[in-house]
Amino acid sequence: MNAKVRLxxxxxxxxxxxxxxxxxxxNYLFAxxxxxxxxxxxxxxxxxxxxxxRVQDAAKRRGVLLCEAQTAPQSLPPDLWLLFSxxxxxxxxxxxxxxxxxxxxxxxxxxxxxxxxERWRHDKQLAHAVExxxxxxxxxxxxxxxxxxxxxxxxxxxxxxxxxxxxEALAGQSANLHGQIAPATxxxxxxxxxxxxxxxxxxxxxxxxxxxxxSLGPRILRAxxxxxxxIVLWQAAVGDWR
Amino acid sequence: MNAKVRLxxxxxxxxxxxxxxxxxxxNYLFAxxxxxxxxxxxxxxxxxxxxxxRVQDAAKRRGVLLCEAQTAPQSLPPDLWLLFSxxxxxxxxxxxxxxxxxxxxxxxxxxxxxxxxERWRHDKQLAHAVExxxxxxxxxxxxxxxxxxxxxxxxxxxxxxxxxxxxEALAGQSANLHGQIAPATxxxxxxxxxxxxxxxxxxxxxxxxxxxxxSLGPRILRAxxxxxxxIVLWQAAVGDWR
Numbered sequence: 001m002n003a004k005v006r007l008x009x010x011x012x013x014x015x016x017x018x019x020x021x022x023x024x025x026x027n028y029l030f031a032x033x034x035x036x037x038x039x040x041x042x043x044x045x046x047x048x049x050x051x052x053x054r055v056q057d058a059a060k061r062r063g064v065l066l067c068e069a070q071t072a073p074q075s076l077p078p079d080l081w082l083l084f085s086x087x088x089x090x091x092x093x094x095x096x097x098x099x100x101x102x103x104x105x106x107x108x109x110x111x112x113x114x115x116x117x118e119r120w121r122h123d124k125q126l127a128h129a130v131e132x133x134x135x136x137x138x139x140x141x142x143x144x145x146x147x148x149x150x151x152x153x154x155x156x157x158x159x160x161x162x163x164x165x166x167x168e169a170l171a172g173q174s175a176n177l178h179g180q181i182a183p184a185t186x187x188x189x190x191x192x193x194x195x196x197x198x199x200x201x202x203x204x205x206x207x208x209x210x211x212x213x214x215s216l217g218p219r220i221l222r223a224x225x226x227x228x229x230x231i232v233l234w235q236a237a238v239g240d241w242r
Numbered sequence: 243m244n245a246k247v248r249l250x251x252x253x254x255x256x257x258x259x260x261x262x263x264x265x266x267x268x269n270y271l272f273a274x275x276x277x278x279x280x281x282x283x284x285x286x287x288x289x290x291x292x293x294x295x296r297v298q299d300a301a302k303r304r305g306v307l308l309c310e311a312q313t314a315p316q317s318l319p320p321d322l323w324l325l326f327s328x329x330x331x332x333x334x335x336x337x338x339x340x341x342x343x344x345x346x347x348x349x350x351x352x353x354x355x356x357x358x359x360e361r362w363r364h365d366k367q368l369a370h371a372v373e374x375x376x377x378x379x380x381x382x383x384x385x386x387x388x389x390x391x392x393x394x395x396x397x398x399x400x401x402x403x404x405x406x407x408x409x410e411a412l413a414g415q416s417a418n419l420h421g422q423i424a425p426a427t428x429x430x431x432x433x434x435x436x437x438x439x440x441x442x443x444x445x446x447x448x449x450x451x452x453x454x455x456x457s458l459g460p461r462i463l464r465a466x467x468x469x470x471x472x473i474v475l476w477q478a479a480v481g482d483w484r
Contacts, residue, residue, distance in 0.1 A: 137461055178478075219343055229344065235417070236475055
């Protein structure tokens with residue numbers, strides 16, 4: 001087997017199932033990665049687990065892969081959302097990539113008073129999330145939502161979901177979430193933009209019943225570090241890293 | 243006060259102490275940041291806490307700052323080392339920056355069988371660590387060691403220091419370190435290079451009495467993600483995030 005490619009496809013996977021690939025994936029598989037008929041590819045679609053596929057037909061702009069055996073069952077993403085305010089391109093890419101690796105169900109970029117997130121390129125970030133999932137062995141790709149104003153996200157907050165807000169005012173307090181949240185609590189983490197939240201935003205967050213301010217240690221973390229740290233703490237305390 | 247610059251200086255700080263700055267820092271303070279006489283600067287040196295300094299003399303290639311008041315006491319870095327194998331430049335920069343923000347006492351790059359770390363630029367990474375400390379409000383700068391072969395680091399391992407090794411073979415097991423390590427245990431985390439450790443290296447690590455394999459969740463993390471996750475888990479369980 002020794003598949004050197006792991007590929008997300010938006011088609012059903014199952015024993016003997018043929019998977020047609022279009023021009024872009026054919027170019028990647030057969031031109032860039034130089035796979036030929038008989039070569040192995042790992043496939044996942046976010047629903048049917050991971051499958052070993054084999055190249056049956058390899059043409060310049062299309063191809064067919066045949067599912068031979070399931071190599072991993074479908075696993076569900078831990079029920080955690082990441083809310084963050086997109087920053088410079090390189091750091092935004094980083095946040096999306098890390099959220100996929102560490103494991104979240106949904107990435108929700110938000111605009112805030114001090115960050116209008118003009119630079120959010122939704123199509124690019126979707127592709128980026130798929131690539132990260134291909135790389136890290138996940139059988140799911142987190143939902144990557146389009147950017148929304150934080151106010152609007154908070155106004156339609158789903159009942160029962162805890163929102164862990166990385167509140168800089170708590171710097172220095174305990175960051176350990178162990179025993180602090182019930183396992184299987186649907187959750188989200190919210191990290192602020194460079195420049196932080198406005199006083200108005202902070203007051204609103206503090207007043208909301210589903211918001212729980214958390215500390216991320218004694219130092220000031222950059223936005224992307226805060227995002228990663230908050231996800232790790234949640235994962236280890238109540239997520240799929242337990 | 244409202245200091246817009248936070249600066250690491252390698253000179254004593256104390257009430258009324260004058261701090262001379264050389265050509266490089268003078269250029270940064272007076273040309274780039276456009277500070278003039280009377281402007282405030284935050285200063286730290288890794289020993290005397292953080293001080294509010296005021297520009298007393300601002301010339302093209304030199305200047306003098308006067309310490310006015312201590313703004314934070316000296317805090318010690320948590321006794322954690324990070325051992326990692328330098329990877330591509332951008333991701334190595336990232337690891338050093340995050341180690342400083344999250345808090346470690348020492349960054350120790352290591353060469354391994356599958357990574358000869360030719361790209362480690364020690365002078366650049368030292369400067370990078372100082373910059374990260376200036377940015378995150380730490381009063382210390384972690385020691386950034388020059389690259390050494392992993393074998394040699396293991397051969398001269400200090401007694402009593404635990405080495406938490408991010409072992410991919412434990413993927414899926416619990417990653418929660420809460421209650422697993424005694425507080426105040428001097429520790430280090432070791433994350434592997436892209437391509438992982440060789441079988442020989444793994445066998446050696448497993449046989450060493452001070453090595454403790456740990457899991458970082460069910461997915462395969464990139465080296466820089468593993469470094470950040472391992473530091474966060476340690477910090478929350480026994481470090482200065484408790």
